[in-house]
Every structure is written in structure tokens, then in C-alpha cells.
Amino acid sequence: xxxxxxxxxxxxxxxxxxxxxxHIEQNPSCVLGLATGSTPEGLYACLVKDCSDGKISFSDVxxxxxxxxCDLPVENEQSYRYFMNFNLFDHVDIAKNRTNLPCGIxxxxxxxxxxxxxxxxxxxxxxxxxxxxxxxxxxxxxxSDSFSVITNLVDLKDSTxxxxxxxxxxxxxxxxxxxxxxxxxxxxxxxVVVVANGQGKAEIVKKxxxxxxxxEVPASVLQLHPDVTVVLDDEAASLIPKD
Ligand code: PGA
Numbered sequence: 001x002x003x004x005x006x007x008x009x010x011x012x013x014x015x016x017x018x019x020x021x022x023h024i025e026q027n028p029s030c031v032l033g034l035a036t037g038s039t040p041e042g043l044y045a046c047l048v049k050d051c052s053d054g055k056i057s058f059s060d061v062x063x064x065x066x067x068x069x070c071d072l073p074v075e076n077e078q079s080y081r082y083f084m085n086f087n088l089f090d091h092v093d094i095a096k097n098r099t100n101l102p103c104g105i106x107x108x109x110x111x112x113x114x115x116x117x118x119x120x121x122x123x124x125x126x127x128x129x130x131x132x133x134x135x136x137x138x139x140x141x142x143x144s145d146s147f148s149v150i151t152n153l154v155d156l157k158d159s160t161x162x163x164x165x166x167x168x169x170x171x172x173x174x175x176x177x178x179x180x181x182x183x184x185x186x187x188x189x190x191x192v193v194v195v196a197n198g199q200g201k202a203e204i205v206k207k208x209x210x211x212x213x214x215x216e217v218p219a220s221v222l223q224l225h226p227d228v229t230v231v232l233d234d235e236a237a238s239l240i241p242k243d
Pocket of ligand 1: 037038039040132134138
């Protein structure tokens with residue numbers, strides 16, 4: 001596991017974006033695994049800039065997002081499809097039909113299987129971006145007594161509903177279910193990049209990457225992945241061992 005620690009959020013974003021930009025430059029038809037949340041917004045802004053500066057092109061890139069809320073229409077501003085269009089897809093030269101998110105409207109076992117198959121059909125994910133939840137979730141894989149294997153439907157934990165309620169008018173508007181790549185799906189990505197910033201993430205960063213590998217802290221499984229880069233700002237890195 002490699003750690004890159006930057007002074008602040010902007011530098012963290014640029015540094016993580018460079019990993020993706022370099023990958024796209026070297027493999028123009030790569031398959032990216034993408035994430036939502038406030039942490040990657042800066043990274044996406046950097047990639048939009050790189051694309052408009054002509055440094056990278058998304059014209060042959062395929063993407064698969066980690067997760068989507070159930071029962072929110074894609075036009076809803078809180079849907080993850082809306083987020084991705086707003087933060088990245090609408091501003092780069094990507095073919096929209098190569099951008100994939102799980103369908104939260106027809107959220108059933110068949111949808112989960114089809115999503116998993118679609119990833120396989122593209123040859124798997126080359127590089128997967130992840131944020132980390134305060135409870136250690138990755139995608140919407142919540143703390144549990146086992147690691148989920150494939151794309152699956154989940155009931156969101158109260159702590160996640162509360163954390164995400166900041167984006168909704170009322171906490172009762174936050175969907176209670178989501179569809180997410182499984183831990184097994186994420187672990188199959190050839191390379192993983194985790195981003196985290198701020199003091200609020202310091203405790204979980206330490207626990208996930210320096211504590212035991214347990215399904216109660218889903219992100220801890222990444223310690224077993226052969227190619228993970230964790231990009232942090234100083235605050236999120238403040239509790240990790242210094243040597
Ligand atoms: P955040 O979410 O980037 O909004 O902190 C991360 C996550 O929950 O995966």
C-alpha cells in the first residue's frame with residue numbers, strides 16, 4: 001500500500017488526478033471505476049481542466065461507477081448519475097453510452113448480475129477510485145459481518161443516511177437503499193486509488209489501513225489488494241504511523 005500525503009485538499013486532488021490522467025494518457029481506452037461524494041469533486045475538476053487543456057481525452061474511455069441510490073430518478077440532483085454528469089461527464093469528451101452506473105430504479109438481483117457482467121465484458125476495471133466513509137464503507141458496502149462479493153442491494157446504515165442528509169432538504173428524503181459494487185468487485189480492479197481529506201477522516205484512515213482486516217471496517221480489505229495508492233491531505237493523515 002502506497003501513501004501520498006499532500007498539504008491540503010487542492011494538492012491532494014491534483015495528485016490523485018495525476019494518477020488518473022497518466023493512466024488515461026498511457027491507456028486511452030482504459031476502464032475507470034469512479035466514485036461520488038464530496039472528496040472526489042476536486043479530482044474531477046482537475047480532470048476536466050486536463051481535458052479542456054488538451055492533455056487527456058476521454059473519447060475512448062469507459063467508466064463504471066461504484067454505486068447509486070435506489071428509487072431516485074436520474075434527473076434528481078441527488079442521484080449519482082446527476083452528480084457524475086455535473087462534475088465530470090458533461091465537461092469532457094466522453095461518450096455518454098460508455099458511462100455506466102447501476103440502475104437504482106430497477107434495483108433487483110438481475111440488475112446486480114447484469115452490472116457485474118457488464119464490467120467483465122469490458123475486461124474488468126483498470127483503475128478504481130474510492131472515497132471512504134466515516135464508518136469505513138467503500139461504495140455503499142457498509143460495516144457488516146462478512147465481505148460482499150458482487151454488486152448487491154444494501155440497506156443504508158443510519159450513520160450513512162445522516163452523513164448524506166447534508167445534501168438533501170430533509171433527512172427523510174435520503175433513500176434508505178442503494179445498489180453497490182461488492183467488495184469482491186472492487187478487489188478485482190487492477191489498481192485502486194483512495195482519496196480522503198480532513199480531520200474527520202483521520203480516525204477511519206488509521207483504522208482501515210493500519211488496523212485489522214475485518215468486515216466491520218470494509219475499507220480494511222484493501223490492505224490485501226496488491227496495488228493501492230492512498231492519497232491524503234495532512235489532516236486525514238494526522239493519525240497514521242509516521243515511518
Ligand atoms: P465523502 O464520502 O467524500 O462525501 O466524504 C465518502 C464516502 O462516503 O465514500
